[in-house]
Amino acid sequence: MNFKRDIPSRTYSGFALSALFILTIFNILLESGVSKTQRAGDALLALSGKEGVANAVTSVVVYFRGFDTLGEIAVLFIAALGIGLMLHGDRRTEHEESNYILQKASKLLFPMIMLFGVYVMVYGHLSPGGGFQGGVIIASGILLLLISDGSFEVPHAVISVLETFAGISYVLIGLIGLLVLDKFLGNFLPNDVAQMGRLFSGGIIPLVYIVVGIKVGSEMSMIVQNLIQRSDDD
Amino acid sequence: MTGLIVMFTFIAVILVAFMSIVQRSLPDAIILFMGVGLGAVVLFFVFQAPDVALTEAVIGAGISALIFLMALKHLGEER
Numbered sequence: 001m002n003f004k005r006d007i008p009s010r011t012y013s014g015f016a017l018s019a020l021f022i023l024t025i026f027n028i029l030l031e032s033g034v035s036k037t038q039r040a041g042d043a044l045l046a047l048s049g050k051e052g053v054a055n056a057v058t059s060v061v062v063y064f065r066g067f068d069t070l071g072e073i074a075v076l077f078i079a080a081l082g083i084g085l086m087l088h089g090d091r092r093t094e095h096e097e098s099n100y101i102l103q104k105a106s107k108l109l110f111p112m113i114m115l116f117g118v119y120v121m122v123y124g125h126l127s128p129g130g131g132f133q134g135g136v137i138i139a140s141g142i143l144l145l146l147i148s149d150g151s152f153e154v155p156h157a158v159i160s161v162l163e164t165f166a167g168i169s170y171v172l173i174g175l176i177g178l179l180v181l182d183k184f185l186g187n188f189l190p191n192d193v194a195q196m197g198r199l200f201s202g203g204i205i206p207l208v209y210i211v212v213g214i215k216v217g218s219e220m221s222m223i224v225q226n227l228i229q230r231s232d233d234d
Numbered sequence: 235m236t237g238l239i240v241m242f243t244f245i246a247v248i249l250v251a252f253m254s255i256v257q258r259s260l261p262d263a264i265i266l267f268m269g270v271g272l273g274a275v276v277l278f279f280v281f282q283a284p285d286v287a288l289t290e291a292v293i294g295a296g297i298s299a300l301i302f303l304m305a306l307k308h309l310g311e312e313r
Contacts, residue, residue, distance in 0.1 A: 011255070022248055057285045120288070128284035136292040143300065220297070227304045 052191040053125045053202040061130065062205045062212075066185035069208075070170060073215055077167070080219040087226045098148050106148035113141035121213035125202045131209040135216025142221040146228045154225045159218045166215035173204055173211070240280055247273035260310075264302045271295035 045056050053059040061069055121134025145152050177186030191203030199206075247270055254266035271294035278287035 015252075026244075055285075129288050130285065133285070133288045133292060136289075136297065140292060140296050143297075224297070224300070227301065230304075230308070 050193065052193045052196045053205050054197050055125055055127060055130075057128070058125045058130055058205060058209065059202070062125075062208050063185070063187065066174070066208065069212065070174070070185075073167070073170065073212060076216060076219055077163075080223050083223050083226050087230050096150050098150070102148045106144045110141050110145055113144065114138060117141060117213075117217070121210055121217075122206070123199070124209040124213075125206045126197065126199070131212030132216050134213040135218075136220055138213075138217040139220030139224055143224045143228070146225060153229075154221050159222060162214055163218040166211045166218070170208065170211045170215070173208055177204065236280060240277065243273050243276045243280070247277070260306055261303070264299055264306065267302070268295045268299045271299075 047064070053063070117134045117137035119134075120129035120137055121131055124130030124134065142154060146154075174185040177188050178184045180186060180188040185204070185208070187203040187205070189203035189207075191201065191205075195201040250266050250269040250273060254263050254270060257263040257266060271290060274294060275287045275291045278284070278290055
């Protein structure tokens, strides 16, 4: 296998331009200073306290921009669909043996990664993280299993049930909000500010993020499996 | 102190990105690209965006490098 490549001479003139760019960025960093980073989004931060969610980013992503998040989920779904269509069918048949340390270490690490993923997903409204991050962490745990164990297959029936359930419940939560509060993804569950910081707080926001996490996790797992288990003979 | 960390990480990220471009072997370039992602994680965290840092750690340093490596594995022999 030969991975060598040639570097064209104009790459070096590109470096000169990059140096200029870097100097400009240094100038900006020095002028603004790192202490004055809390300027953007002050209005949204002031609003987010009213929803009873400790993590302001979550209240923006899931509540104020909840409809956009539904669109992002749809984009990820279409990406998974495209990869599934393109790489469908040509599964490899022979299994490569991974080394002993990887096999044993993955058995030890897999439950911890899964637990961390679920934690990041469920506590998304209290601490940094959320559905997207938790879902991708779970998918990276699946990736570890796929690398270490050649015969491992993501259970297709479970994934399809989970993903359908998650997608339908996101839209259903939004529609119930539309019926009860006359606003799509309205926060119809109790979201008392006094409860802020508890696990059961923030109304629908943790529910939506758990649903997003299930959907992202199952889609990313299928993408990773499609990429890893592709046959080599083409 | 924060400014020092930012400056150090910033210079390190630029150096690693430079090495990633100049690298003659593609797998090494991908590994260095993961290094750029890790530096970005530190920068995001210092600039008070831990949510973005978490996303970058998983996607930028993990999944995207996997996709590059898989593409290299399948295209490598045809180069």
